[in-house]
Amino acid sequence: MPTAAEQHGVVEAAGCVLWRRAHDGEGIEVCLVHRPKYDDWSWPKGKLHDGETPADAAVREVREETGMACRLGAPLSTARYLVRDRPKVVHYWAAEALGGHFQPNGEVDALRWLTPPEARALLTHPLNRPLLDEALATLEGVA
Numbered sequence: 001m002p003t004a005a006e007q008h009g010v011v012e013a014a015g016c017v018l019w020r021r022a023h024d025g026e027g028i029e030v031c032l033v034h035r036p037k038y039d040d041w042s043w044p045k046g047k048l049h050d051g052e053t054p055a056d057a058a059v060r061e062v063r064e065e066t067g068m069a070c071r072l073g074a075p076l077s078t079a080r081y082l083v084r085d086r087p088k089v090v091h092y093w094a095a096e097a098l099g100g101h102f103q104p105n106g107e108v109d110a111l112r113w114l115t116p117p118e119a120r121a122l123l124t125h126p127l128n129r130p131l132l133d134e135a136l137a138t139l140e141g142v143a
Helices: 054-066 116-122 126-138
Strands: 011-021 028-035 040-042 045-047 068-075 079-083 086-100 110-114
Touching (some): 011 054, 068 126
């Protein structure tokens, strides 16, 4: 069933630049997911359910796509673009992974924890790279 926003032509979604402290204690790692339907590497994200807030959707989508619980941090830029001639709006946050276990599923078949430079190189869509920079700026002093 389409959400209220979709009924007005706008597809609304939410996601996160998910991060954790590196196991070696040196810096952070960020999480990218592979979506076989699009054969791309991106941030975990997905459409809002009807009546769901963007923040709640972001947390739910991270859990569904990565198996990770997370704590939302700073809000990041909102992405706006067209998908099949319809406007799409994606709300993003930096989010710290609190733990969990990845299981491949129908939407995501692989997950990688990468250093920021590795993630930048692997991201499929150029519009996702500025979100990495923005998230890292919010984490200065954390990692």
